[in-house]
Amino acid sequence: MDPAAAGLQEREGGECSVADAGEFRKKSGDLVRERTAVKFAAIADWADQQEYPVAFMCRQLGVSRAGYYKWRDAPLSDRAVYDERLSVLIAGIYASARGNPGVRRVRAGLAAAGHRVGLKRVHRLMQAAGLQGRHPRAWKRTTVPGQGPVPAPDLIGRSFTAEEADTRWCGDITYVKTWEGWAYLATVIDLHSRALVGWAIEDHMRTDLVTDALDMALKTRKPPAGVIFHSDRGTQYTSTAFAKYCEDHNIRRSLGRTGVCYDNAVSESFFATYKKELIHTRPWPNLTRLRKATIDWITNYYNTIRRHSTLGYLTPTEYELGYRNINELAA
Structure with a gap:
């Protein structure tokens, strides 16, 4: 048997060393005030990696072991399945857009791929994935007029459009x-x-x-x-x-x-x-x-x-x- 698997099997009763408990508390500190479903999702990730026994993690996070298994084995709703699919697409759009795009641009990327969803849903999924757009800094004046400038009229008049290219x-x-x-x-x-x-x-x-x-x-x-x-x-x-x-x-x-x-x-x-x-x-x-x-x-x-x-x-x-x-x- 693989040594790691054997070690995990020995601890299936949920017992871990003091060192393990301290390490887990460092990893899970941000989860203490999270919703139960978020805690269950974290437990599932760590369980897949065979880092800690499920019973130990449930006890440390203050959730029911039976409740975790019920959550894990429950079929996903259609909306949850679609959210997972959208989350993958959002991650791809965010990664390909070098400037950390905001909710509206990510939503536009989804629309281009054939997925028409609301801003609130995109915002929720981005927030859950820890994705955030950048914000511009304040505008500064950099233009300095020259001495004896050659005049020219304003042919645009703040109408920054053009019916045809290169006009x-x-x-x-x-x-x-x-x-x-x-x-x-x-x-x-x-x-x-x-x-x-x-x-x-x-x-x-x-x-x-x-x-x-x-x-x-x-x-x-x-x-x-x-x-x-x-x-x-x-x-x-x-x-x-x-x-x-x-x-x-x-x-x-x-x-x-x-x-x-x-x-x-x-x-x-x-x-x-x-x-x-x-x-x-x-x-x-x-x-x-x-x-x-x-x-x-x-x-x-x-x-x-x-x-x-x-x-x-x-x-x-x-x-x-x-x-x-x-x-x-x-x-």
Whole structure:
């Protein structure tokens, strides 16, 4: 007989050493105030691992041994069976979404898989599994207007939508602290699908940081002449060099007000998500590591997997493919 099994058999009367009892109390301390069903579930897990006799665990947790066996052997209700299935799906959605998604995004992921369930049920199952979304930090003003800026009208007027792809873009710059100094990310976002279509990340904030991001967007998207690019009134976006770049590439400049986050809300929202779901999850040793992780996060998660509430919880990729409703994916 296996020594571990033999040892367990010897203790089936429920007797354990003082050391065993002390160790078990450390493991089960959080269960003392839990419901009986939660205690039974924990006992079942430990029993499967053959760590302690059932009678001993029931006595330590103050529950009936007969009640435990009745609970263990009772058939699961249809709702409980479905909850178990949903819990597995939720764990998969949570693991694949790198930014610790909240209840609404997890629910959207379930809907995409053909499971339409309520927010309260998703919240309950996430809570039972110890899964929790991240919360953004407060917005800070980072835009500094330049001297002698080149003016441009506000062509967006806080209407951050577009009927067609690559007709209206927006962008901004944010900063990230690394062990070697500051790094800066410039973005270009398509207001039709909210896809990030261009970006550049460097250790400077010169105008070529934002033109490099636009170069990428122009090369990969090939927009029609006259595409609008909306930004705040930061130095880079109001410089003579940037105005000439836009003129040379048939881009119509659009400027919001300085320091008013609502005038470039889509860019600010993206940065809040970027900081919450990637930057604030770990320290960043250098620009190289930051750039690699940022590109991976954008291309393999933000544009393709992360569900956007403004798109009806579709991903940018799904939206560009023509889907307009999360339930269409499950059809």
